[in-house]
Amino acid sequence: MIKQSFAVTVMFLMSIFVFGQQSVTVTIQDANSKKGLEHVTVVITGRTNSTQTTDEKGVVIFNNLTTGPHALKVSHIGYNSVQQPLQLGQSSTKILLEPRSIITEEVLVQSTRAKDNSSTTFKNIGREEIAKNNLGQDIPYLLDQTPSVVIGSDAGAGIGYTNIRIRGSDNQRINVTLNGIQLNDAESMGSFFVNLPDFASSVESIQVQRGIGTSTNGSGSFGASINIQSNTLExxxxxxxxxxxxxxxxxxxxxxxxxxxxxxxxxxxARLSRISSDGYIDRASSDLKSFYVDGGYYSKKHIVKAIVFSGKEKTYQAWYGTPEPLIKGDRAKLADYAVAMELGSPEEIARLLSADRKYNLYTYDNQTDNYTQTHHQLHYTNLLSEQLSWNAALHYTRGAGYYEELRLGDKFSKYGLPNVNIGGETIEKTDLVRRRWLDNYYYGATSSLIYTPSTDLKLTLGSAYNQYRGDHYGEIIWARHASTSFIGDKYYAGDAQKNDFSIFMKGDYQIGKWLLMADIQYRNVDYRIDGDDDKIKNMAFHPQYDFLNPKLGLTYFINSTSNVYASYAYASKEPVRKDFVENTSSEAPKPEKMQDIEFGYRLRTDNLNVGINGYGMHYKDQLIPTGAINDVGSPIRQNVAKSYRIGLEFDGAWRISEHFTWKATAGLSQNKIKDFIEYGTIYDDDFNIVGEEEIYYKKTNIALSPSTIVSNELSYSPTPALNLAFISKYVSKQYLDNTTADERSIDAFFVNNVRAIYSFSVLGLQKIDVNLSINNIFNEKYETGGYTWGSFDQNHTRSFYNFYTPQATANFILGLNIRF
Incomplete structure (x- = not known):
């Protein structure tokens, strides 16, 4: 079906292709010096839309322009933007840019972003593209059409807890920054966008870098970097x-x-937002609230900008997943699953036996996650001279929250409580409701000095120091038999402290048609975990790490519209909290290391934008998911000595005519572990542990790492006010664990969406947008994630149980945006 769909699409595109008729050369110069300006963004809008950047002489050529009205927009850092009508009767036009009387926030993210034509593999998503899809779903869903991306959500519809994987790496390996400040949680290294609902409504642009990238603040990036810039000056x-x-x-x-x-x-x-949803999965509701406020002072040489944003989330737990028999239709196995899931009551067993793919294990009314996170940022930029600028930022994040859960038949001893004696009967277990709390602080400073002595050379020296303080503790708020517990007692309490210092230097130097990039970062991490956890007591972990992460890249400019590039980068990354707490090995978890080789080709013309790149990511001691999860749905990981991810990626956009645009991405990869040993527990008939099974694999696939990811977007604009789009996504089979077993895998899926946007003005309103998205129009029943667990009997026969995170069938979102 996929091949037929693509064949029909290609034939359709060829049938509607029309050739442009005119060309124009645009020259951009400094108004004072009359010198040509390089890397200026020039945009043509109207009957033909196209974006290019000027060459070293300040020149850009647009070909195949369709006859009709057009406008020319020119923007460049440090200069006032220009917008004027474009006269197609003239073969050339010259524009003089006046130096800007104030500087703006683009300089805030210079040290963390890849610039045009750098030797890094990246994609930029601007405000207009974000607005097309920003109807309430989380930020990962706005990035679904970028190469090598797989998204999903616990609730199935993109609201609440969402996840993103890039090149098979989950959010613990994706370095996320907001205005250059790290968002990743210091202990879990994950980025939880549910804590910042609707933050996309305050975003100016997003850059996604694949591979190690240029991330210079925060932890090492092992899959990608996502650099987010909030509102800039209007x-x-x-x-x-x-x-x-x-x-x-x-x-x-x-x-x-x-x-x-x-x-x-x-x-x-300022922004005030509220998002709510019942979710596709049963009871997987979300109640999300947020605000954003910023204030800035702007002058010719200074920016001072203060930003405060906060999110409060309450989501019903849905991480447990749906048992495989409800997904595959083999309901005869449900009885075995009921035993494995330890469903104790006849009512719960009956509910499972009558359920469908939207099944949720939990029924307790307040089985919810509750968390509030507030961020404070203060940014300062000083343009010391035309060649020298300084950026500095202070940040402080306060987070606190808990998840509440009903527990049936837990032993008193698990909570450090004595058994209860009632009427001479000793009671060892009780039903109870508990809350597990996380109360944390994260604060620090970043700084960068940028020196640009000429248009050919740029040097950056930067540093960051961040400190994390986190308390973990649990409370019993109700029990059928309370034993000796009191309200406010903590049945476990532990604290964590993490100090993270980094310093980096990088430079870009252009000589002729060559652009050289060099970058080196030193990072020191001091992490301490003390006290008790829900699983283990008397913790005393104090790992310390020193990492040196170099990068080197080279770009060759074939001409003003195309270039080739290659880069090498090395990075190291520390284990996270759960790797220590849940480690069952006799060895402590090791930091993981990676060498990343990237090479590619870019072509950018007025109607065509194409990028093709290859990569090889070679790991030592990579921490990979085992296939199992912990009691809050987070993947359990283990070190493997040798593993790699290699692949090819494509990212293209073709403006076929004034009405049609075709965008497509593709990612083809191999994700392998060498010399892998799987360890499984052996039980006897009475469920006593009697041994350990070891299975050797010379080469096997890494869990949750699909080999093929393809996306497609065909858009049609019959008028400038109306845009229609057909959007597709294909993801190949994924394995739940590292054994390459088809019986423990997620089926490939092919999902299609349609989108319609109509924009108009009426009654003096500046702009009204009506946006309709119909997702999964062919009602595909698919899953994007899952986990598995099991054991062996004394005959070495494996038993296993698979659980999946189903995504929504056909659904819609209708948006109405009004701007005054």
């Missing part, structure tokens, strides 16, 4: 209402206001 006042409603009672309500530039010096923005 010079005119605005008020904006964004609202959406969709399947599963999903609502999003957003109010945004901005003052514009006051007295050419000050600007303020």
């Amino acid at each position: 010079k005119t006042p605005y008020v904006e209402f964004n609202n959406s409603f969709g399947s599963y009672q999903s609502w999003k309500n957003t109010l945004k206001v901005g003052t514009g530039l006051i007295n050419d010096k000050f600007a303020f923005n």
Whole structure:
């Protein structure tokens, strides 16, 4: 079916292809020196839309422009933007850019972002592209059409807890920064966008770097970096209402206001958001609230900008997943699953036997995750001279919350409590409700000095120091038999402290048609875990690490529209908290190391934007998922000595005509472990552990790492006001564990969505957008994640149980955005 669909698509595109008729050469110069400006962004809009950057002489050529009205937009850091009509009757035009009287926030993210034509594999997503898909689903869903990406959510519809994997690496290996400040949790290294609901409504742009990338603040990137920049300066006042409603009672309500530039010096923005959904999975509801406020001072040489944003989430737990018999339809196995899941009551067994793929194990009303996280950032930029600038930032994040759960028949001894004697009967177990708390602080400073002595050379020296303090503790808030416990007692309590210091230097040097990039980072990590955990007592872990991470890259410019590049990078990354707490090996978890080789080709013309790259990511002691999860749904990991990910990626956009645009991405990869030993527990007939099974694999696939990921977007604009798009995503088979066993795998899936956007103005309103997205229009029943666990009997026969995270069948979201 996929081959037929692509064949029909290609034939359709060929049949509607039309050739442009005119060309124009645009020259951009500094208004004072009259010198040509390199790397200036030039955009043509109208009957033909195209974006290019100027060459070393400040020149860009647009070909195949369709006859009709057009506008020319020119923007460059340090200069005032220009927008003017484009006269196609003239073969060339010259534009003089005036140096800007104020500087703006683009300089805040220079040290963490890859620039155009660098030897890093990356993709930029701008505000307009984000707005097309920002209807309430989380940030990972806005990145679904980038290469090698797989997304999913516990609740199945993209609201609540979501996840993203890039090149098979989960969010613990994806370095996320907000305005250059690390978002990743210091202990788990994950990025939980559920704690920042609707943050996409305050985002100016996102850059996704695959591989090690240029991440210079925070932990090493082992799959990708996601660099997010929040609102930049808007010079005119605005008020904006964004609202959406969709399947599963999903609502999003957003109010945004901005003052514009006051007295050419000050600007303020604010946002208030609410998102709610019942979820596709039973009871997988979400109640999310957030706000964002910023205020800035802007002058010719200085920016001072303060930002505060916060999110409060309450989500019903849905991480347990759906048992395989409810997915595959083999209901005869449900009785075995009921025993393995330890369903104790006839009512729970009956509910499982009558359930469907939306099954949720939990029924307790307040089986919820509750967390509030508030971020404070203070940014300062000083343009010391035309060649030298300094950026500095202070940040402070306060997070606190718990998840609550009902436990049936837990032993008193698990909570350090004595048994209860009632009427001469000794009671060893009780039903109870507990809360497990995380109360943490994260704060620090970053700084970078950027020296640009000429257009050919740029040097950056930067540093970051971050400190984390976290308390972990548990409380029993109700028990059928309370033993000696009191309200407020903690049945476990532990604390963690992490100090993270890094310093880096990098440079870009262009000589002729060659661009050389060199980068080196030193990072020191001091991590301490003390006290008790729910699983182990008297913890005393104190690992310390020193990492040196170098990068080297080279770009060759074939001409003004194309280049080739290659790079080498080395990175190291520390284990996370759960790797220590849940480690069953006699050896402590080791830091993982990776060598990343990237090479590629880019072509950018007025109608065509193509990138093709290859990569080889070779690991030592990679921490891979075993296939099992812990009691909060997080994958359990183990070190493997040798493993690798190699592949090819494609990212292209073709403006076929003034009405049609075709975008596509592809990722083909091999993700392998060498000399892997699987360890399994052997039980006797009475469920006593009697030994350990060892199975050797010379080469096997890494869990949850698909070999093929393909996406496609065909859009049609019959008028400038209306845009229609057909969007597809194919992901090949994924294995739940590291044994390459088909019986423990996730089926390939092919999902198709449609989107319609109509924009107009009426009654003096600046802009009204009506946005309709119908997702999974062919009602595909698919899963994006899962886990497995099992054991062996004394005859070495394996038993196993698979659980999956089903995603929503056909559903819709309708949005209405009004801007004054």
